[in-house]
Amino acid sequence: MAKIRGKKNSTKKEVIIEKASKLFxxxxxxxxxxxxxxxxxxxxxxxxxxxxxxxxxILQAICFRVANEFISHLDTVQASRESSLKxxxxxxxxHIRMMMDQYEYVYISDHEWRHLPEPYLSNxxxxxxxxxxxxxxxxxxxxxxxxxxxxxxxxxxxxxxxAISGIESWQRSRKHISADVLENNMxxxxxxxxxx
Amino acid sequence: MAKIRGKKNSTKKEVIIEKASKLFxxxxxxxxxxxxxxxxxxxxxxxxxxxxxxxxxILQAICFRVANEFISHLDTVQASRESSLKxxxxxxxxHIRMMMDQYEYVYISDHEWRHLPEPYLSNxxxxxxxxxxxxxxxxxxxxxxxxxxxxxxxxxxxxxxxAISGIESWQRSRKHISADVLENNMxxxxxxxxxx
DNA sequence: ATTTTTAGCTAACGATCGTTAGTTTTACAT
DNA sequence: ATGTAAAACTAACGATCGTTAGCTAAAAAT
Numbered sequence: 001m002a003k004i005r006g007k008k009n010s011t012k013k014e015v016i017i018e019k020a021s022k023l024f025x026x027x028x029x030x031x032x033x034x035x036x037x038x039x040x041x042x043x044x045x046x047x048x049x050x051x052x053x054x055x056x057x058i059l060q061a062i063c064f065r066v067a068n069e070f071i072s073h074l075d076t077v078q079a080s081r082e083s084s085l086k087x088x089x090x091x092x093x094x095h096i097r098m099m100m101d102q103y104e105y106v107y108i109s110d111h112e113w114r115h116l117p118e119p120y121l122s123n124x125x126x127x128x129x130x131x132x133x134x135x136x137x138x139x140x141x142x143x144x145x146x147x148x149x150x151x152x153x154x155x156x157x158x159x160x161x162x163a164i165s166g167i168e169s170w171q172r173s174r175k176h177i178s179a180d181v182l183e184n185n186m187x188x189x190x191x192x193x194x195x196x
Numbered sequence: 197m198a199k200i201r202g203k204k205n206s207t208k209k210e211v212i213i214e215k216a217s218k219l220f221x222x223x224x225x226x227x228x229x230x231x232x233x234x235x236x237x238x239x240x241x242x243x244x245x246x247x248x249x250x251x252x253x254i255l256q257a258i259c260f261r262v263a264n265e266f267i268s269h270l271d272t273v274q275a276s277r278e279s280s281l282k283x284x285x286x287x288x289x290x291h292i293r294m295m296m297d298q299y300e301y302v303y304i305s306d307h308e309w310r311h312l313p314e315p316y317l318s319n320x321x322x323x324x325x326x327x328x329x330x331x332x333x334x335x336x337x338x339x340x341x342x343x344x345x346x347x348x349x350x351x352x353x354x355x356x357x358x359a360i361s362g363i364e365s366w367q368r369s370r371k372h373i374s375a376d377v378l379e380n381n382m383x384x385x386x387x388x389x390x391x392x
Numbered sequence: 393a394t395t396t397t398t399a400g401c402t403a404a405c406g407a408t409c410g411t412t413a414g415t416t417t418t419a420c421a422t
Numbered sequence: 423a424t425g426t427a428a429a430a431c432t433a434a435c436g437a438t439c440g441t442t443a444g445c446t447a448a449a450a451a452t
Contacts, residue, residue: 034411051429189347414431
């Protein structure tokens with residue numbers, strides 16, 4: 001039997017993950033209950049288990065989906081023949097846009113990964129560490145090529161990624177500032193701080 | 197009767213709060229249990245309630261203690277006769293040092309405030325909003341006085357505060373980079389990005 | 393030395409948690 | 423129309439949660 005499909009051609013599992021992502025962000029993974037989630041899906045709690053294996057499987061799906069998107073975009077950027085500075089701008093803009101378009105998913109991947117069970121936790125942290133290492137190397141190359149001012153690459157990576165993840169608190173008060181203004185001002189700030 | 201005092205002239209309530217801050221950071225407020233906490237304090241879970249009223253009282257103590265420290269430092273800075281840019285540097289350095297010296301407390305104040313019960317939650321968010329507003333106004337003044345490059349003040353505040361809160365992931369791998377290098381590089385990055 | 397207060401203990405409460413078992417309903421395939 | 427498999431339901435499990443009650447031991451005040 002074909003999977004039942006809701007709106008947007010998504011499977012019910014996908015609906016569960018989507019609703020869960022909102023709930024996990026609002027209450028945190030630990031405080032969000034399966035019964036809570038069931039209400040939002042419009043079903044009894046036990047019925048969720050016809051589509052998923054466990055609560056933490058949902059968290060795994062979210063965290064690794066986000067990680068894969070960032071890693072595969074990084075591969076694309078690396079394959080391009082742009083300057084190091086331009087590459088960094090591409091990556092920064094991608095992060096900002098991900099934070100806006102897939103806010104719930106990115107937020108959870110950023111804040112709730114602690115609750116991943118092993119061996120997924122180690123796996124996730126390895127991917128994260130590797131991603132940041134590549135970014136630091138990219139900045140290092142930019143410094144050597146005199147495109148980027150001398151700065152500790154690891155600190156720069158930390159500063160950039162953290163700054164972007166702070167868009168979370170903009171999400172709660174969208175009214176005052178538009179997405180475009182936010183993106184361009186943040187890129188301006190972060191890239192100007194890098195430029196030689 | 198005088199309160200019993202442990203090491204460092206701190207009351208037992210203070211010891212509980214200190215141990216709780218480590219636990220809340222490691223596991224999250226929701227996932228950290230009172231029985232967990234009791235083990236770290238060296239006491240039965242029920243005995244904790246001779247010193248505190250509830251689990252969330254601990255969270256309140258931590259969140260508002262941190263908030264008060266930042267607010268009172270901001271008052272000091274505002275009372276000084278420095279340039280807007282210099283004031284921002286003072287504030288940035290204070291945030292970075294707080295993140296290093298009182299890591300556990302600041303982290304919890306940053307990440308676990310969601311679990312505050314009302315009316316403390318609203319109270320906390322009001323203080324936070326107000327603090328950021330003052331910072332944005334400070335940057336606005338700097339722009340008018342031509343000390344700071346034209347940038348959306350709110351975005352700058354967001355970028356700065358978020359960047360600093362990212363020091364959390366440095367805390368887990370202190371070995372590679374010293375505190376001084378981190379502070380100076382981060383200040384360099386964030387202040388250069390502001391300078392006209 | 394006696395009284396009073398503080399702080400620890402054991403035991404248990406009601407609630408809620410993630411999850412499983414067993415059954416019934418729904419919906420597609422033939 | 424009938425068979426079959428997916429997906430819903432009800433009920434309940436064992437565990438763990440924050441917290442309270444009642445009691446005992448320790449320590450300070452008198």
